[in-house]
Amino acid sequence: MALSARLEIRQGQGLVITPQLQQAIKLLQLSNLELEAFVEGELERNPLLQREETEAAAESAPDGDDGAGEARAESALDEVSAGSAQSDLDVSHDEVSPGERATGDAPEAGEAGGAVDWSRAGKGGSFEGDGEGYDSLAAHQKTLHEHLEDQAALLGLAAADQAIARVLIDGVDEGGYLRLDLAETAERLGCESARVEAVLAQLQTLEPVGVFARSVPECLRLQLQDKNRYDPAMAALLDNLDLLARRDMAGLKRACGVDDEDLRDMVAELRALTPRPGAAFGGEPAQPVAPDVFVREGPGGVWLVELNTDTLPRLLVDQRYHARIAGGARSDQDKVFVADCLASANWLVRSLDQRAKTILKVASEIVRQQDGFFAFGVEHLRPLNLKTVAEAIGMHESTVSRVTSNKYVATPRGLFELKFFFTSAIASTAGGEAHSAESVRHKIRQLIEAEQSGAEVHSDDAIVEILKEAGVDIARRTVAKYREAMRIPSSVERRRMLKEAV
Structure with missing residues (x-):
């Protein structure tokens, strides 16, 4: 061919x-x-x-x-x-x-109802001639690095030591800890490690007390030395902070060589210190979260969803x-x-209009699916995923995912990210409607908080049995995972804490 x-x-x-x-x-x-x-x-x-x-x-x-x-x-x-x-x-x-x-073909979106103009409602008055507001003051607040540089300039260091000090100040994080290796820093600057350590020793005398520490024990030691409360017993306590974290008071008494009363005073003194001395300064001012959607209860118990036009x-x-x-x-x-x-x-004008309609449509469907949460609380939060919302409003899952990213809704129960309402399902023991993971976490938290009122401390196995009686089919490892995610200690540690409180 x-x-x-x-x-x-x-x-x-x-x-x-x-x-x-x-x-x-x-x-x-x-x-x-x-x-x-x-x-x-x-x-x-x-x-x-x-x-x-x-x-x-x-x-x-x-x-x-x-x-x-x-x-x-x-x-x-x-x-x-x-x-x-x-x-x-x-x-x-x-x-x-x-x-x-x-x-062009814009992402699919359905019809949406009109939104109330919230820009003219609920705003407080202002005083003319007040000067700069809170945001301006926060924007001009001195940072930790600037505060340390101002103090270091008053130490009277030699020119070479001032250069070392600037490098060390740049290595301090927002909490006030030094995140540099002194040996590597000395090699990079072409000087002896002893000289870098000498400059560091002078910088550790600056305020806030505890800055330039390389670990939590060192940070607490600097604060105790400033208060003239660093003695051998305190040194032993700082060397055994892991025992304090496990609430092993018997082991701490043996390590420190003190009795119960002295140990209680030492622990109380340690708790009065701050493990993050630089946190008071902070870095960039925190940006307030502005809701994209408002949800309020209308006549007859109907939930009304409206766009926040201030953000559009x-x-x-x-x-x-x-x-x-x-x-x-x-x-x-x-x-x-x-x-x-x-x-x-x-x-751009059409895209912004389409974006607003899409956000309103997705938020309205989420509110419809989770109406039990808005009416009765977190225990009535239903399992929900992107696919369910996408099929209900005729959109693709990726579109719903993009709409719910970094979007917030203001409700009578607080301010929530839209992704908060998407929770996994946990089966029911009776074969009924599944429970949402968030509502199960709330039940676990309630059971553990009830222990502080004098009830018996529940182990993870005991919590599993209680939840099964309430109709929640959950495994022990899932209870442990949820408990650790909520930063709740184990039953052994909680039992020790209750004994100390008594």
């Missing part, structure tokens, strides 16, 4: 992930803080985008203000004309039309600016730039 070249026409189907679709998928999994940062970047990059809140101000502004927007757009055109974006926009207007850039960016495409820019575009490159900005702006 002779080989020859020929042309054939074939028709087929395939899924193409366009850049617009990739952007829509990315927006789904962003938290509200990450989304705000992304939108700020788009507002700076695209001259056709503006916030919805500025619309009223633009209408009431003088006619001369329009020139500022026109100048901003013309400046963007000048940059393109100068060739700064030629490599990214090396395509003619005929090859890729604005309609192709502005259309409101963007508009400025058609007036677009008309002026498009009218002033002369070269093909300018026309492509304007068309690309318009398509990108339109797609």
Whole structure:
């Protein structure tokens, strides 16, 4: 058979992930803080985008203000004309039309009801002229490293020792512990280990007391030495902290050579110390968690789900600016730039609207599935997985997973991440409805908390039997796993703690 070249026409189907679709998928999994940062970047990059809140101000502004927007757009055109974006926009207007850039298949989402505007409800008043608020003060709070550097500058160290001190300060973590190996540090700096240790000894005198320790016993020793309470008995206690963790008081008495009363005083003194002296300074200020969804009880016991519009960016495409820019575009490159900005702006506005509807739809289904939790508490939390929610609302599991990542819901029972409501199932002994893992953890915690009121200490085997009588079919190793995850000690350690309390 002779080989020859020929042309054939074939028709087929395939899924193409366009850049617009990739952007829509990315927006789904962003938290509200990450989304705000992304939108700020788009507002700076695209001259056709503006916030919805500025619309009223633009209408009431003088006619001369329009020139500022026109100048901003013309400046963007000048940059393109100068060739700064030629490599990214090396395509003619005929090859890729604005309609192709502005259309695409967004992730599937169903219809959602209207959301109440929470932005005007529940906000407290403010005092004008108060100066900086709490957030500003937290942002300017001195860090641990800055605090240590200020003190080290007053030690009067030699130039070489100051360099060593700076390296050691950089090696301190947020808790105040030194995470550097002194021998490796000395070799890296080209000096003797004794010199590094001498500088470290001076740095360990800084405040807060206990910083630059390399272990918990050393941190506690530095604090005891500062209080002039470090004696041989205390040294023995610090050398046997593992016995204290196991509540082995008899072994501690033998190791320290003291009686019961002295040991109680030593342990109380040790508990008054702080194992993380640098924690009071902290690093970056903690960002408050803003809920993406509100859940409240409506008339007739119906749970109402509403979006938090404060966390939803409101963007508009400025058609007036677009008309002026498009009218002033002369070269093909300018026309492509304007068309690309318009398509990108339109797609972003639609993607944000689709993201809000998808979040509302997923949250509404979660609330419908877990209505028992909202009405009666954690004991009525049902087993739930991504597949159940996805099938109920006609979406893919990956879409539900992205929507529930880093999203929070404010409820009458507190603030929860949406992933909190997805729990594994534990079978029922009577063959009835399965129990959620979270509700079983809650029952285990209740049984152990009841021990402190004088009841008998329950072993893991005893907890298994009690839960089976309550209709929960659970293995002993699962009880132990849940107990350890909740940082609850074993029955032996709890029994020792109860005896000490008595």
